[in-house]
Amino acid sequence: MADPNPLVLQRRALWRRASEPILSIALPLCGRNPAIAKRRWTMLGRMIFALALAFAATAPLSALAAGEANAGAETRPALEVIMYSTATCTYCQKARQWFSSHQVAWDERDIETSATAQKQWKELGGVGTPLVVVNGKPFQGFMESAIEAEIAKYR
Known part of the structure; x- marks a missing residue:
């Protein structure tokens, strides 16, 4: 061996x-x-x-x-977009077109026809239209890039 x-x-x-x-x-x-x-x-x-x-x-x-x-617990909060507007505002029209083209659901409140909407608009510091509020953060006027950046945080 x-x-x-x-x-x-x-x-x-x-x-x-x-x-x-x-x-x-x-x-x-x-x-x-x-x-x-x-x-x-x-x-x-x-x-x-x-x-x-x-x-x-x-x-x-x-x-x-x-x-x-x-x-599921770490999901982002739901996106809530409110636009205070008037019927004759051209920037409001641009905002509507932008929201539609970017598939953003929004709640539009006309400050000329609704006293409640006008009161809320004033409380938010509204001085012109549109006043776009994204999840509580107001944007005076239609500032496309700023609004898009804020919306991106919730998508």
Whole structure:
């Protein structure tokens, strides 16, 4: 019979040195038979390793599931756009066309025909039309880029 590979011999020597403290604990539990002790510790080590792998595999899945559950909680608030306008305002017409072309739903309130709308317009500091309010933030006049940037925060 040929001598085993030197690497195998080296591994066996390392195992003997590493297992000595373990065997000193395991031997009293296994009736002082080193072969049984070694087998039981090996089996125990494999079970612990399998449990660790199972836990490591399920931890990312549970984190993913928690992330999906919280994904709905982290949604942005609904977009609410209100435009205070008049029937003859040309900038109001431009704003209407822009909202339509960008698929933005808006609530239009005519300050000439509605006393409530006029009161709200004055409370918001209205001095002209249109007064566009995006989720509570007023924009005096139709400032396309500023309104678009604000709307983008909610989409």
